[in-house]
Amino acid sequence: MSTAEQDRKDAPLDAALRQEIAALAQHAEYKRAAGTDALKLVQKRFGFVSDQHLAEVAALLEMTPAELDSVATFYNLIFRRPVGRHVILLCDSVACWVMGEAAARNHLCARLGVNLGETTQDGRFTLLPIVCLGHCDHAPAMMVDEDQHGDLDAARLDAILEGYR
Template sequence: MSHSKDIRSMLSEHEKDMINEELSHYPTKRAGAVEALMIVQRQRGWISDDLLLAVADHVDMAPAELDRSATFYNLIFRQPVGRHLVLVCNSVTCWLMGADRLRERLRSRFGIDAGETSADSRITVLPNVCLGACDRAPAVLIDETLHGPLTADELDRLLDSSLSETLP
């Protein structure tokens, strides 16, 4: 089996179908390349080097160029992330309204700073520029749902309910 065939077989038929459907909405394949990565990430959780190569091959892009696009969009994960994602806004309005207290609570509860994953892989905390919800500062995105304004105690309660869904 040739190397390029190996790489192509990294993507399932289902993933390729979904990517092709998405790409049909774009003028060029490369214009839809980040969406293609998002599709694979939703299936796999994160984008390994092999998956990056496979998607680059599928959308006719140089892997290094696709990697740069992936890095630019900080919601493409090039390393494993926890089962739950917590994005804490680090822009000025949220900072003024006490986002530090939320980060401090996450640090004391899970022992992790922004950009880190808890030892049990249940949660990853990521810094994020303005979430577009400054009127709800300090705002946090938990698994794609926006919350705010939040106190540290309210954040704890939200996480209690999110994390309890994944307890054995």
């Protein structure tokens, strides 16, 4: 996301984005079925989905903001609060738990100076828990943005973090 876009994160949805959402709605069987994809478009542009943008998308899809918010809340990759430049999703499901998720979490928390659910002071990382990523054969596992990482130990975590500025 560019600085200009970050500065404008409370700006109304522009015409191009509204058109993209309208096109999604047109191709869906029901307008509201485009809710998740529409919210992903907004998040891609602004980094998260603000209340204002949620209400604008809801109006385009002929839903109430509460109805669309329930979609956003159910789908845990839609962020309803500002997040850091990179989002770490650390799996806390069974295979990862057995294979050392706690040690990985403790290392990440200490290294980043945050608890789960928090963003580092420099805005570089947000650390969130997530259910199984389907990477169980390399547990413990996490995603950073769109990238999957596994076999996490302290050294590997440090090396991975260095790759995200």
